[in-house]
Amino acid sequence: MYQVADSGVLARGGRALVGRKGRIKVSATVVLLGLTSLFTDISSEMVTTILPLYLVLSLGLSPFAFGVIDGIQQGASSLVRVVAGFTADRFGRYKEVAVVGYGLSAFTRIGFLLVGRSVSLIGALVFVDRTGKGIRTAPRDAMIALSTPKEELGTAFGVHRALDTAGAVIGPLIAFSLLILLPHDFDPIFFVSFCFALIGLAILVLFVENRRDRVEAEPLPPVTMRSVARLLAVPRFGALLVAGGLLALATMSDGFVYLGLQQNLDFAGRNLPLLYVATSLVYMLLAVPAGRLADKVGRGKVFVGGYLLLLVVYAAIVAPGVGPAASLVVIVAFGAYYAATDGVLTAIASAMLPDEARATGLSVLVTVTSLARLVASIAFGAAWVLIGVDAAVVVFAGGLVVAAALAGIILTRYAQEPANA
Amino acid sequence: MRRRTRLAVLGGVVAVCLTSAIVYVGMSVARSHRTNTPPGIHIVSGATLGPGADPVRTTRASSVDTEGDSKLLFVSMIPDRTAGSLAVAPLSDPTSLRAIAGLRCERVYYAGERGLCVTRGGLLNTGYVAKVFDSSFHVERQYSLPGIPSRARVSPDGRFGATTMFVRGDSYSTGNFSTRTSIYDLETGKEVANLEKLPVTRDGEPFSKQNFNFWGVTFAADDDHFYASLGSGSDTYLLEGSMRDRTLRVLTTAVECPSLSPDGKRIAFKRLVGERGDWRLYVLDLATMKVTRLAGDDPIDDQAEWLDDDHVMYGNDDKLWVVPADGSGAPKKLLSFAFSPAVSRAS
Numbered sequence: 001m002y003q004v005a006d007s008g009v010l011a012r013g014g015r016a017l018v019g020r021k022g023r024i025k026v027s028a029t030v031v032l033l034g035l036t037s038l039f040t041d042i043s044s045e046m047v048t049t050i051l052p053l054y055l056v057l058s059l060g061l062s063p064f065a066f067g068v069i070d071g072i073q074q075g076a077s078s079l080v081r082v083v084a085g086f087t088a089d090r091f092g093r094y095k096e097v098a099v100v101g102y103g104l105s106a107f108t109r110i111g112f113l114l115v116g117r118s119v120s121l122i123g124a125l126v127f128v129d130r131t132g133k134g135i136r137t138a139p140r141d142a143m144i145a146l147s148t149p150k151e152e153l154g155t156a157f158g159v160h161r162a163l164d165t166a167g168a169v170i171g172p173l174i175a176f177s178l179l180i181l182l183p184h185d186f187d188p189i190f191f192v193s194f195c196f197a198l199i200g201l202a203i204l205v206l207f208v209e210n211r212r213d214r215v216e217a218e219p220l221p222p223v224t225m226r227s228v229a230r231l232l233a234v235p236r237f238g239a240l241l242v243a244g245g246l247l248a249l250a251t252m253s254d255g256f257v258y259l260g261l262q263q264n265l266d267f268a269g270r271n272l273p274l275l276y277v278a279t280s281l282v283y284m285l286l287a288v289p290a291g292r293l294a295d296k297v298g299r300g301k302v303f304v305g306g307y308l309l310l311l312v313v314y315a316a317i318v319a320p321g322v323g324p325a326a327s328l329v330v331i332v333a334f335g336a337y338y339a340a341t342d343g344v345l346t347a348i349a350s351a352m353l354p355d356e357a358r359a360t361g362l363s364v365l366v367t368v369t370s371l372a373r374l375v376a377s378i379a380f381g382a383a384w385v386l387i388g389v390d391a392a393v394v395v396f397a398g399g400l401v402v403a404a405a406l407a408g409i410i411l412t413r414y415a416q417e418p419a420n421a
Numbered sequence: 422m423r424r425r426t427r428l429a430v431l432g433g434v435v436a437v438c439l440t441s442a443i444v445y446v447g448m449s450v451a452r453s454h455r456t457n458t459p460p461g462i463h464i465v466s467g468a469t470l471g472p473g474a475d476p477v478r479t480t481r482a483s484s485v486d487t488e489g490d491s492k493l494l495f496v497s498m499i500p501d502r503t504a505g506s507l508a509v510a511p512l513s514d515p516t517s518l519r520a521i522a523g524l525r526c527e528r529v530y531y532a533g534e535r536g537l538c539v540t541r542g543g544l545l546n547t548g549y550v551a552k553v554f555d556s557s558f559h560v561e562r563q564y565s566l567p568g569i570p571s572r573a574r575v576s577p578d579g580r581f582g583a584t585t586m587f588v589r590g591d592s593y594s595t596g597n598f599s600t601r602t603s604i605y606d607l608e609t610g611k612e613v614a615n616l617e618k619l620p621v622t623r624d625g626e627p628f629s630k631q632n633f634n635f636w637g638v639t640f641a642a643d644d645d646h647f648y649a650s651l652g653s654g655s656d657t658y659l660l661e662g663s664m665r666d667r668t669l670r671v672l673t674t675a676v677e678c679p680s681l682s683p684d685g686k687r688i689a690f691k692r693l694v695g696e697r698g699d700w701r702l703y704v705l706d707l708a709t710m711k712v713t714r715l716a717g718d719d720p721i722d723d724q725a726e727w728l729d730d731d732h733v734m735y736g737n738d739d740k741l742w743v744v745p746a747d748g749s750g751a752p753k754k755l756l757s758f759a760f761s762p763a764v765s766r767a768s
Contacts, residue, residue, distance in 0.1 A: 180541070181450060183505060183525070188449045195438035202434040206427045 026159045029147035032207050033140055034163030039200030040102055041167025043109065044129070046175040046193040053179075054186050055122065077134035078367040085138035085363030089356060094139040094146070095210045097359075101136025102201050105129045109194035113187055138363035143208065145350035145358055153350050154299055157343030158291020165284040165338075169277055171196075236352050237361060241368050243407035244345055247307050248372035250399035252314070252380050260317035260389055261330060275331065282335020283342075290339040291347065299348045300411035306340025307404045309333045314397040318390045345369070348411075453502065462518070469501050474757065475516070482509050482520030484557040485531065491767045494531045495759040497521055498739045507538060507558070512728070512764060515741070515756045522558045527570050531763045533579025535561075535607055539570035551584055553607050562610045567601055572678065572724050573761075575607070576640035576647075581664070582607045583638035583647070593636075593677070593698070593722060602635040602649060604664065613664055616649060621660065623671035630654075637678035637724050641685055648672075648679040648688060659690070659705070673710060676703075678724040680733075682746070683766070689715075689725040689733045689746065698722065702733060704746050713748040726762045736760035 088097040108129040115121035141157070148156040171193075178189050252260070258275055294302040312333040316326060346362065353361040376396075383392035465477045477499060485492055493515050497508035507524040511517060526538035527549070534556045542550030542563065549566040551573070568586035571593070575582045585602045604614045616635035621628045630653040638649045645665045651658040659676035662669045676690045677700070686707055691700040702715040702725055715733060723735040733746050734755060741759050744752040 178446065181446070182453055183541070185449055185453065185502060188446045191445045192442045195442040198438050199435055202431055206431050 025152065026156045027147040029208060030144050030156045030159055031163075032203060033144055034160045036102065036200045036204040036208070037140070037160065037164040038167040038170075039196050039203065040105065041164050042171040042174065043167075043193045043195075043197035043200065044105060044133070045168045045171030046189055046196070047109065047112070047129075049172040049175045050179065050186065050189055051126070055119070077130045078371060080131050081134035081138060081363045081367055082360065084135040085142075085359040085361075088139040088142060088359040092210060094143045094359060095204070095208055097139040098136045098143070098208075099201070099205055101132045101134070101139070102197070102204055104132030104135065106132075106194065106197035106201050108132070109190050109197055112190040113194075137366060138359040141346050141350065141362050142359035143210075145346075145353075145362075146355065150351050152295055153347035154291040154294035154302075154344055155288065156291070157347045157350075158288040158294075158339070161291075161339070161343040162284050162287035165280050165287060169280045169284060172277060237349070239410045240345075240349055240352065241365060243410040244365060244369045245372045246403040247304075247341075247400070247407050248369040249376050250396055250403045251307075251310065251373055251376055252393070252396055253373065253377040256377070256380050256384070257313060257317070257334070260393060261313075261327070263389065264317050264319070275327075278331045279335045279338070282332050283338040284335075286336050286339035287343060290336070291343055294340075294344045294347060299344050299351075300408070302340050303344045303348060304404050304408045304411065306337045306344070307400060307407070309337040309340065311397060311400055311404075313337065314393050314400065318393045318397075465499055465501065470499065470758070477516075477758065478518045479503070479508075480518060480520050482507075482522040482558065485509055485534075485536075485765050486556075489767060492765040493741075493756070494529060494536065494763045494765060495736075495741065495756070496526050496529055496761045498758040498760060500758070507536075508759070510756065515759075524552065524554060524558055524560070526552075526761070528573045528761045529763060530573045530575045530582075530761075531765050532575040532577050534765075535575055535579030535582075536763075537573045537575050537582040537584070537607070539566065539573050539584055549586070551582070551605070553582065553610070561607075564605070564610055571600070572602075572637050574638050574640060574724070575763075576644060577642045577683075578644065580607060580644055581605065581613065581640060581647075583640070583649075585636040585638070598634070599632075600634045600636045600652075602638060604638060604647070614662075614667065616662070616669065619662065619667055619669045621651065621669045621671065623658075628671055630656075635660075637680075639679050639681045639688070639724070641681060648681060650677045650679060650690070652677070657693075659688070673705070676705065679705075680725045680727065682727045682730055684730050687746065689727065691721055691723070691725070702735060702744065704733065704748070713746075715744045715746070715748055716750050717742075717744055717752040719752075723760075726764060728764060734762050734764070736762060 084097050084101065088094045105128075108125045111125045111128075112122070115125065144156055144160055145153060174192065175189050178192065182188055254276075261275065290302060290306075310333075313330055316330040316333075345365070349362055349365050350358060380392055380396060383395060387395075460481050463479045465479055467474055467476065470477065479499070485494065491512040493510045493512045495508055495510075497506050497519060498504055503521050505525045505527070507522040507526050507529055508519045509522065510519045524538050524540070526540050528539045530537050536554045536558075538552040538554060539549060540552060542548060542552075542565065549568070549570050550563045551566055551570075552560045552563045554560050566584060566586050568588035570584060570586055572585035573582070574584075581604055583602065583604045585600050588599050588601050602616045603612050604616075605611065606613050616638075617633065621633070632653055634652040635649055636652070638647050640647045645663055647662045647664065649660045649662060649669075651660050651669070651671070656674065657677050658674050659672045659679055660669045661672050675692050676688075677692065679688045679690045681688055688705045688707060690703055690705065692703050693699060694701050699720050700722055702717065702721050704713045704715060705711070706713075719737060721735055721737055723737065725733045725735045727746070728734045728743055731746050732743050734741060734743050736742075736759070739758060739760055740754055741756040741762050742752040743755045744750065
């Protein structure tokens, strides 16, 4: 198990978090990494929320240019992600790699204060921030997996994602409060964001440690490019990549979902951030229950079930006569979809992957799904223009049904994991 | 490190981080409350304005002094800390020097030595308020507004003010919005008329349709008559109203955001020429009811303002433009980094 410096306090915190009866048990490492993610997410969501506003309104960049830059950078960070996962596995230095990732992102906040109005330098900072995010995700998830028994992986990732999402709720709230307090002044947002990032980084640096037996084991288990290739050839993991990729290909990006909902449910544009916050709240509240359910009844079922909830959201975008009252159902369905899929997919993969190649495997999985989502996003944007939003959603819904059916078959036949192993 | 040390270090990091965050935000707030522009003349250069922009000379505004020269009031959009502030420039040469006042407005209008500034306000700045200010930018009174402000107007003598708010939706171009338009007595702060509550007639008959929306008031000089636009579905109408008789009468169709000329003879307005949001400016002669399209190919979403009896001014893309009122010529850029123009005519 991981070494935790302040086991007493943190275990108490952990117990408070998971309830009195202590039926949900997660290791202190999971809680600590959750807290790191919470503060980091407050920081990054503060910037993410206002960045389009800053670039488009304050610096006069066109929304299209922003979209293109954003897309390219998402793609570029994929490569870094796999290299970081591989490095973490090869040397057993998950924490150090994660610190580099969290640290890079933290210091871009100061950069925003210093670079002024140069769009290219801001672009570079956004790139560094994304790279940092790419670097830290896989080693962090591997640390969660290494500190958790296999049968509780769903719960552990649920706890982590709940804390992580709490940050995604708080961050935009702080950013918008600051923007209301100080209109047109973005510097305080960057500064406060930096402060939260530092707190997150401090928790990681001070309290999370690599598992000794992995660091001290000599010689290190060889993780070579060949073994990475072999990893992908493992039928169960390959099947998971196919299933996850297929589902991601039929997933509309958040932005399009919210835009579509706004048009059909008759929201004022200014209520959109509210929709986003409400969805995150539901995700936060349901992440742990969904993870526990996945551990009990089978993660594959919960994962595919989550995508069926996404169908409900699609339906709400196209169904005529859906009043604003139905938006509550939609918000719950959308939040529950996240809770049932994001952490659960990582749990499925973590359970399959061998310890010595876990970070690499996880980074490959994230890369595959995020690239598939990028393709889906571009395809949806094109479809919106060519055949209209309703037809585009119907096409994606059809694709989602097919992908969910295929994923169900793949996950039960080729990637079966024992329900209670 | 031992457990205690680590906890102490974390405590220190948290304390330093939170303290400096609070201090930083506090200092920013304090700075924003101080008069935004120090006295003296400042040159805002291309580093702030962006490549290709001519430098802008700014100074601190102390009053709207109209002796000798007419003044142009507007919301200044120089992208620095002053963005969104009320500003004044000489109408004869607006680019020469802009004086920036300490008021921030989403929309501003000024006439008869009294101004109306609609801006954020209320609890935690979550709502909107209308601030009534005098010629030295002293706020005489303010009242809260429902929704998001879109238009503001003051009668020529400064007695009455009108505001249009979006209570649902947030722009005219979504086609799915709901507005509330009221006229206030600026001396007492009392609402004189909510347009939705006045009876509408067309050709002498009561006129009513579903989803009436009223917006864009413009005042005549008699402290009684005013004009406004009425929308129902995709149809729009020009209304003539009387505050004294509390009536509204349909004059013609396809008119939005009317603006009465200083001589009271013509109305500049925007009219949809294509898809939603695709407006152009027109001028209606009230005597002949003849409509003339003004020059210009860009879509305009603004309530026009008359520069003089022969020229119409409007905001588009954070710039002010002037175009002849008889349909000739072409729009000419009057001023950059500005919108919501109002002319304070020389006394």
